[in-house]
Amino acid sequence: MLIRKNKTKLSLKAEYNDEKWSPLFFAELEKVRDPRIALRMLDEHWLGKRNSEEIEFLIDGTIKQIKQSETFKLERNRLITEIKREISFNTPPKIVELGSGLGLNLIELFLAYGNQIPLISLEYAENAIEFQKKLFANLNISCQFGNFDMFSPQLPEIANGGLVFTSFVFSLMPLTTYELIYSLIKATPSVVIHFEPLFELNQGSRRVERDIRHYIDLNDYNRNLFCVLEIFQEEGLIDIIRVEKNVCGVNTAFPASIIIWKPCL
Numbered sequence: 001m002l003i004r005k006n007k008t009k010l011s012l013k014a015e016y017n018d019e020k021w022s023p024l025f026f027a028e029l030e031k032v033r034d035p036r037i038a039l040r041m042l043d044e045h046w047l048g049k050r051n052s053e054e055i056e057f058l059i060d061g062t063i064k065q066i067k068q069s070e071t072f073k074l075e076r077n078r079l080i081t082e083i084k085r086e087i088s089f090n091t092p093p094k095i096v097e098l099g100s101g102l103g104l105n106l107i108e109l110f111l112a113y114g115n116q117i118p119l120i121s122l123e124y125a126e127n128a129i130e131f132q133k134k135l136f137a138n139l140n141i142s143c144q145f146g147n148f149d150m151f152s153p154q155l156p157e158i159a160n161g162g163l164v165f166t167s168f169v170f171s172l173m174p175l176t177t178y179e180l181i182y183s184l185i186k187a188t189p190s191v192v193i194h195f196e197p198l199f200e201l202n203q204g205s206r207r208v209e210r211d212i213r214h215y216i217d218l219n220d221y222n223r224n225l226f227c228v229l230e231i232f233q234e235e236g237l238i239d240i241i242r243v244e245k246n247v248c249g250v251n252t253a254f255p256a257s258i259i260i261w262k263p264c265l
């Protein structure tokens with residue numbers, strides 16, 4: 001297992017921004033015009049073409065055997081279901097992803113809503129933003145792009161009134177800062193959805209929970225996001241409206257939980 005102690009802004013930059021991608025694959029991807037095919041190519045790039053081998057997959061707290069080729073799609077679908085659920089209560093004027101990576105979640109949202117709800121993609125890695133700009137233009141997806149660094153968060157009006165979500169991003173920061181959550185509150189989103197592994201919810205003696213704690217410790221992932229949000233709630237600054245533990249994980253030792261909150265006005 002990879003042991004990466006003390007995740008820092010620099011180590012994250014090395015891990016994400018300086019990563020070298022296969023130029024041949026990306027040249028092929030640039031020819032694609034259909035978002036569904038682009039998603040499939042990206043999944044196959046990392047999981048292997050039509051890999052029918054079954055692997056362990058954590059879904060709603062239980063480990064199941066799932067075809068490897070379906071795992072990424074299932075994980076994204078779980079997040080998208082949650083976003084759609086919130087949108088069914090209240091359609092936001094925009095959807096903002098913080099730390100959007102290669103933009104796969106945003107492509108799924110485009111498939112669900114077309115250009116009906118404006119999409120905003122904020123990322124830290126410049127190469128990922130450049131990649132998204134080209135890919136989205138080829139796929140005819142309109143989206144606004146910008147920079148976001150959770151270590152020095154600046155979230156001006158861009159998130160105002162929008163549905164903001166994160167997926168496997170805040171969990172990369174070993175300790176969530178009050179500044180990060182406060183900057184999100186100040187940006188006055190209508191709702192915030194985190195699809196992130198939550199250390200504090202996994203303090204039990206079951207093997208699954210012990211493995212999660214061990215993995216987070218070894219890799220120096222986040223240990224306090226849930227507690228920090230609870231403190232903001234106790235201070236009357238946010239309302240936590242839903243928490244669901246270990247809903248989905250391609251990596252069973254690092255599954256996403258869901259926590260949804262709203263700033264108190």
Ligand SMILES: C[S@@+](CC[C@H](N)C(=O)[O-])C[C@H]1O[C@@H](n2cnc3c(N)ncnc32)[C@H](O)[C@@H]1O
Pocket residue numbers: 009012013016017098099100101102103104105123124125128148149150151166167168169172
């Ligand atoms: C595991 S990927 C998740 C990408 C995307 N959210 C998804 O679910 O497919 C983690 C993302 O966090 C981004 N990231 C790394 N350091 C960051 C930072 N300091 N601030 C914000 N995002 C960062 C990486 O560039 C990468 O896109």
